[in-house]
Amino acid sequence: MIDxxxxxxxxxxxxIPVGEVVWRSPSNLAILKYWGKHGIQLPNNPSxxxxxxxxxxxxxIKYSPKEDYARGIDLDFHFHAEPNEAFKAKIISYFESLxxxxxxxxxxxxxxxxGNSFPxxxxxxxxxxxxxxxxxxxxTMEDQFFGTLEEDTAFDQKASYVARLxxxxxxxxxxxxxxxxxxxxxxxxxxxxxxxPLGDRMHEGFKNYHDDILIVQSGEKSxxxxxxxxxxxxxxxxxxxxxxxxxxxxxxLAVIDKGDFEGFGKIAEAEAMxxxxxxxxxxxxxxxxxxxxxxxxxxxxxxRAETKQPxxxxxxxxxxxxxxxxxxxxxxxxxFIEEELLSFCEEGMMISDWVGEGPEEIDLEVEGS
Ligand code: DP6
Numbered sequence: 001m002i003d004x005x006x007x008x009x010x011x012x013x014x015x016i017p018v019g020e021v022v023w024r025s026p027s028n029l030a031i032l033k034y035w036g037k038h039g040i041q042l043p044n045n046p047s048x049x050x051x052x053x054x055x056x057x058x059x060x061i062k063y064s065p066k067e068d069y070a071r072g073i074d075l076d077f078h079f080h081a082e083p084n085e086a087f088k089a090k091i092i093s094y095f096e097s098l099x100x101x102x103x104x105x106x107x108x109x110x111x112x113x114x115g116n117s118f119p120x121x122x123x124x125x126x127x128x129x130x131x132x133x134x135x136x137x138x139x140t141m142e143d144q145f146f147g148t149l150e151e152d153t154a155f156d157q158k159a160s161y162v163a164r165l166x167x168x169x170x171x172x173x174x175x176x177x178x179x180x181x182x183x184x185x186x187x188x189x190x191x192x193x194x195x196x197p198l199g200d201r202m203h204e205g206f207k208n209y210h211d212d213i214l215i216v217q218s219g220e221k222s223x224x225x226x227x228x229x230x231x232x233x234x235x236x237x238x239x240x241x242x243x244x245x246x247x248x249x250x251x252x253l254a255v256i257d258k259g260d261f262e263g264f265g266k267i268a269e270a271e272a273m274x275x276x277x278x279x280x281x282x283x284x285x286x287x288x289x290x291x292x293x294x295x296x297x298x299x300x301x302x303x304r305a306e307t308k309q310p311x312x313x314x315x316x317x318x319x320x321x322x323x324x325x326x327x328x329x330x331x332x333x334x335x336f337i338e339e340e341l342l343s344f345c346e347e348g349m350m351i352s353d354w355v356g357e358g359p360e361e362i363d364l365e366v367e368g369s
Contacts, residue, residue, distance in 0.1 A: 265312025
């Protein structure tokens with residue numbers, strides 16, 4: 001087990017620095033889903049995702065000496081230039097939980113500005129992008145102060161570990177291409193504590209693989225992911241589900257190696273349906289799909305039967321539909337979306353995305369910062 005507790009990471013109290021760090025970190029779409037957890041943010045099965053490019057969070061952390069030294073976290077938080085008390089409270093409790101790892105956080109006044117590239121309330125889960133952006137900022141601060149994370153692999157591993165503590169899926173957003181989180185004998189170096197990149201194991205064909213996100217409903221989900229994970233503890237199908245993920249991972253790795261879009265799409269669809277079946281068989285049971293989600297799924301299946309093109313769908317814990325397809329068929333798919341699918345979306349909303357390059361440290365002025 002890896003332990004990042006480090007009481008030595010304290011600043012010289014007579015020389016507290018002033019500065020800022022900025023990261024842009026993307027969201028990701030799990031093909032093999034993380035659903036069910038234990039202990040402190042540890043997954044009940046491995047998950048594998050594609051990192052996105054276009055759906056990201058920009059986060060700036062400005063730091064300076066605390067005016068009056070007091071214990072605890074001292075921070076201000078703005079989201080899209082507006083103070084946001086709910087997010088602020090969430091970040092304070094996240095940072096408090098990280099004090100054994102980053103004790104210097106208690107010595108600083110923090111001013112955080114954050115914003116998403118995707119529309120405010122598009123219903124796109126932003127915990128992966130927002131938590132990974134925060135984790136990356138904290139690791140950069142540690143490196144600026146102590147020079148302890150100069151080596152890229154060590155930096156990424158710690159960022160993924162810290163991101164996981166904020167939100168499990170965020171651990172995977174640290175890496176470009178595709179990433180796996182959860183210990184498995186099938187991938188060397190894999191861990192329940194942080195994600196690892198698939199790197200060259202991902203076939204070239206997936207480098208510009210698309211994920212167009214159809215926004216069926218933009219509101220808040222009626223049941224949060226956190227609550228959904230919790231309900232897996234008593235779900236009678238959970239043990240079968242966890243057992244099944246071993247075989248699914250084996251098959252998924254094989255199609256990713258080969259660049260087999262059909263095989264990949266079939267697994268993505270089966271996983272999406274399984275995730276929602278687990279919600280429907282929870283106690284109490286619940287349903288996050290909307291009639292328009294089903295209408296889109298039906299249309300996608302008809303399109304595939306007619307054209308024989310590898311267009312598939314995935315779902316997250318919500319009603320929005322991710323359309324998965326290779327670059328070669330973009331022209332036909334976009335026409336199909338426009339003519340047959342956008343009418344099922346809220347205000348015709350769609351986010352066009354694809355397999356991404358991973359987070360980047362940037363020099364930018366976030367709106368209102
Ligand atoms: C369905 O990562 O949002 O998107 O760890 O409680 O923050 P917490 O949960 P979260 O769960 C994501 C669930 C999922 C599948 C996935 O991304 O693997």
